[in-house]
Amino acid sequence: MRVPLNTALAEPNIDYSAPDIVPRLSAENLPQLPPGVVRPKFALGSLATGIVHLGCGSFHRAHQALATQHAIAATGDPRWGIASVAMSRPDVVTALRAQDNLYTTLLNDGGRVRAEVVGTITEAVHAPSDPIGVARRIADPRVRVVTLTVTTDGYCVSPVTGRLDTGCDRVVRDLRRRARPQTPIGMVVAGLAEVRRRGGIPPVLISCDNLSANGHQLRSAVIDFAALTDDRLADWIARNVRFPCSVVDRIVQPGTAADAAVARNWLGGIDDRTPVSAEPFLTWTIEDFDGERPHWEAAGAQFVGDVTDHELAKLRLLNGTHMLLAYLGALAGYPTIAQAAADPALAALARQFMLCEQAPTLALSGAELRSTVDELVRRFRNPAIRHDMTRVGRNGSDKLLPRVVAAMSDNVAARRPTPAAVLLIAAWIRWFDVARTDDAVMRLIDTRADALAGPAAEADPHRRAELFLARTDIFGAVPDLERVQREVGDALAELGRDSVPEVVRRRLLPEFEGRTR
Numbered sequence: 001m002r003v004p005l006n007t008a009l010a011e012p013n014i015d016y017s018a019p020d021i022v023p024r025l026s027a028e029n030l031p032q033l034p035p036g037v038v039r040p041k042f043a044l045g046s047l048a049t050g051i052v053h054l055g056c057g058s059f060h061r062a063h064q065a066l067a068t069q070h071a072i073a074a075t076g077d078p079r080w081g082i083a084s085v086a087m088s089r090p091d092v093v094t095a096l097r098a099q100d101n102l103y104t105t106l107l108n109d110g111g112r113v114r115a116e117v118v119g120t121i122t123e124a125v126h127a128p129s130d131p132i133g134v135a136r137r138i139a140d141p142r143v144r145v146v147t148l149t150v151t152t153d154g155y156c157v158s159p160v161t162g163r164l165d166t167g168c169d170r171v172v173r174d175l176r177r178r179a180r181p182q183t184p185i186g187m188v189v190a191g192l193a194e195v196r197r198r199g200g201i202p203p204v205l206i207s208c209d210n211l212s213a214n215g216h217q218l219r220s221a222v223i224d225f226a227a228l229t230d231d232r233l234a235d236w237i238a239r240n241v242r243f244p245c246s247v248v249d250r251i252v253q254p255g256t257a258a259d260a261a262v263a264r265n266w267l268g269g270i271d272d273r274t275p276v277s278a279e280p281f282l283t284w285t286i287e288d289f290d291g292e293r294p295h296w297e298a299a300g301a302q303f304v305g306d307v308t309d310h311e312l313a314k315l316r317l318l319n320g321t322h323m324l325l326a327y328l329g330a331l332a333g334y335p336t337i338a339q340a341a342a343d344p345a346l347a348a349l350a351r352q353f354m355l356c357e358q359a360p361t362l363a364l365s366g367a368e369l370r371s372t373v374d375e376l377v378r379r380f381r382n383p384a385i386r387h388d389m390t391r392v393g394r395n396g397s398d399k400l401l402p403r404v405v406a407a408m409s410d411n412v413a414a415r416r417p418t419p420a421a422v423l424l425i426a427a428w429i430r431w432f433d434v435a436r437t438d439d440a441v442m443r444l445i446d447t448r449a450d451a452l453a454g455p456a457a458e459a460d461p462h463r464r465a466e467l468f469l470a471r472t473d474i475f476g477a478v479p480d481l482e483r484v485q486r487e488v489g490d491a492l493a494e495l496g497r498d499s500v501p502e503v504v505r506r507r508l509l510p511e512f513e514g515r516t517r
Contacts, residue, residue, distance in 0.1 A: 022264065025117070025272045027100040033117065034268045037104075040119035041073040044100065047081030049122045051294075052137050052191075052203070054184045055149035056084040056092055056124065062105050062252040062278040064147060064208060067299035068120045074298035079144075081122030083137050087150060087184065088128065095274040096124035104263045104275040108384035114280070115266040128182070135181065138191025138203065144292045146191075147206045148218070150184045152398050153447060155211065155221050158473070162217050164224035175228055189226045192241060193233055202241045204291055208248045208284075210319060212311065212402040215245035215287060244287035245307045247314050251379060252278040253386050279385055285310045309363045316358040318376055320403040321350050324420060325380065326393040327427035330442035331434060332500040337387040341380035344515065345504045351377065352512040353420035360416060361407040394445035396428045397452070397474045405475050413479045419507040422484065426491035429468050432456035448474070461496060462489030 023029055027044050051068070053060055061084075068080055086093045096103060101121040107114040127134050138146055148154070156168040164185070165171065174186035181187050188205065195202045205222070207214035222243075227234035255275055263275040284301040297303070304310070322337065328349070329340025340346050354373045364372065408421040432452060435444035446452070455467035465488040469475055478484050494503045505513060 022269055022271045025099045025102050025104070025267065025270050027102065027119075029270055030102070030117065030119075032268070033270065034266070036115070037266055037268075038114070038116035040069060040117065042076070042078060042119070044102075044119045046078045047072070047120070047122050048079050048142055049081045049083045049137075049140070050079040050142055050292075051082045051145045051147060052134070052140075052143050053082050053084045053147045053149070054087065054134070054187065055151075055154070056086040056096075057149060058254055058276045059248075059250070059252045060084065060147075060149045060208070061103060061118065061121075062276040063248055063250045063282060063284070064149075065120050066105055066116065066118050067282070067284060067296050067301060068294050069116075069118050070299035071294035071296050072120065075295045077295070079142070079292075080120070080294040082120050083123040083125055083143075084121045085125040085127050085130075085134055085137075087154070090126040090129065092274055093124040093126040096121060099272065099274070102272075104267065104272045106259060106262055106266070106275055106277045107280045108277055108382070109280045110382065110384055113262065113266070113384075115263065117267075127187070133180070134187040135190035135194060138188065139194035139198070139200070141198075141200055143203050145206060145294075146188065146203045147208055148184055149208045151209060152211055152395065154184050155207075155209070155217060156183055156185055157211070157217050157221050162213070162220060164221045166224070166228065171225065174225075178229065185221045185225050188222055189229075189233070189237075192222070192226070192237055193230070196233060196236050202237075204242045204244065204289055204293070206244055206246050206286065208246055210315070210399075212315060213245055213308075214311075215243040219243035242289050242291070244289045245311065246287065247283075247285040247307050247310045249283040249314065249318075250278050250281060251382070251385050251387060252276060254391070256386075277385075279379060279382055281379060313362055313364060313372070315403045316362060316407045317354050317372060319399070320358055320407070320424075321354055321376065321380075322392050323396065323399065323403060323428070324353055324424045325350060326389045326442065327396075327424060327431055328500055328504065330389040330393065330440070331427055331430060331495065333439075333441060335388060335441040337389070337392060338381055338383050338385060340389075341377065343501075345501045345508070347377060347381075348508055348512045348515040349420055349423075349504050350380070351515070352507075352509060353424075356509070357411060357416070357418055357420055358407050360414075361410045389442035390445060393428075393431070393442050395447055396431075397446050397448040397471075400425065400428065400474060401476050405478065408484075409476065409478050412484065418484075422487045423491050423503065423507060425469075426465070426488050426495055429456070429464060429488070429492060430495045461492035462486065465489035465492055 105116050156165050156171050158165045170183045174181040174183050207218045211217050223234050259275050259277045263272040287307050288303040325340040334340040408418045411418045458464040466485045469485045
């Protein structure tokens with residue numbers, strides 16, 4: 001079993017406004033590229049737009065758009081061009097339009113690089129300035145699929161209930177100005193309303209974000225939003241629109257000037273202002289559905305009856321361990337996941353966390369588990385992927401419950417020890433202090449930062465643990481809460497007094513402690 005991950009959310013850090021000094025990547029100079037560069041195996045002008053994607057970020061372009069290119073190449077079916085929508089910033093859209101919507105993916109595995117120019121984006125759209133409007137694009141009869149990578153926050157969903165947060169300021173704003181919605185959910189509902197008005201066939205909506213049961217949460221949010229304005233529309237959506245769950249996996253890093261230089265070298269001196277850099281590993285597990293779609297199987301996608309086991313493995317083994325490495329690694333002064341995973345003590349704790357705490361809550365065989373953990377550690381250590389701590393660690397209050405606390409609660413209820421999960425939670429709480437120091441390697445970005453400022457200011461570590469863990473909107477209902485609060489308080493006291501390696505080694509079992517030598 002290959003465990004999925006969607007980790008790349010940041011936009012490339014490139015100056016798109018810089019003047020052209022060398023020829024820019026374009027449809028015209030595509031035939032001039034060196035033979036080592038993979039390029040589209042179809043005529044760019046032949047594609048029709050059959051997919052609308054919300055969230056024109058690095059992950060989408062290194063995963064779904066690339067997978068769609070391979071699907072089109074395998075079948076010759078030209079109906080699956082993508083209208084890729086940037087929800088706020090226009091930078092990537094500006095760069096793509098200047099390059100005939102072409103860009104380069106750089107697949108990095110240590111010292112080896114594979115370059116491929118992707119041509120599946122037929123339209124790069126900046127939602128706030130789009131004269132057509134995203135809702136009308138979704139309602140286009142040619143569009144059969146709508147996909148989303150808009151981050152957890154983009155769904156305006158409560159992490160505890162999984163339903164639309166009707167008090168969210170952005171939701172309230174969309175309800176007041178329904179003609180021009182700004183949230184992804186508002187855009188989807190407006191598009192589906194137009195499809196219903198025309199008597200058309202609605203597109204399938206596929207979430208590609210790291211949400212637990214992402215298709216179910218998307219469905220609930222869309223129906224909840226529609227019901228706030230039109231019960232008949234909500235009922236029509238519930239009966240006619242499909243929201244399959246999906247699980248995605250590829251580690252993608254934000255583009256840098258260095259990536260642009262590497263792309264220029266591969267392209268024989270031709271400039272690409274918006275390349276994306278990723279690891280070679282890619283999977284995509286999708287809940288099977290009836291209807292037209294690209295032949296994504298050609299790119300490694302897998303269609304299954306139920307994605308639950310795949311999702312839990314992804315959230316608990318991979319994403320949960322990413323959080324452990326991010327918070328503890330940042331406290332130890334490591335700016336990237338690769339550097340933290342190369343630390344013997346942290347790597348040993350990561351293995352112990354996956355094998356002894358997360359794995360007992362999953363439906364994995366012993367062989368699957370061992371191979372998955374070995375592969376994950378190898379991927380974490382890939383030095384070619386600069387996975388910085390802020391990107392992994394941001395919005396921890398939204399991510400802790402599905403990725404860490406749910407499994408910890410299962411273990412506590414079963415009387416299994418949870419030393420790594422407790423230390424992870426303590427490290428997250430500790431970051432509310434440390435992230436504000438001048439030498440911090442991770443910035444504090446959290447949707448609840450203001451609300452947690454009071455508990456974070458509590459000097460006594462045990463009282464601070466009590467205040468944080470009392471937040472059921474973050475932690476849910478933790479069994480044996482007083483004991484867990486006490487253990488987290490103990491860990492907070494240690495992290496404030498001792499070095500991270502010391503604190504980690506105290507929690508390692510003998511078979512894992514041996515790996516640190």
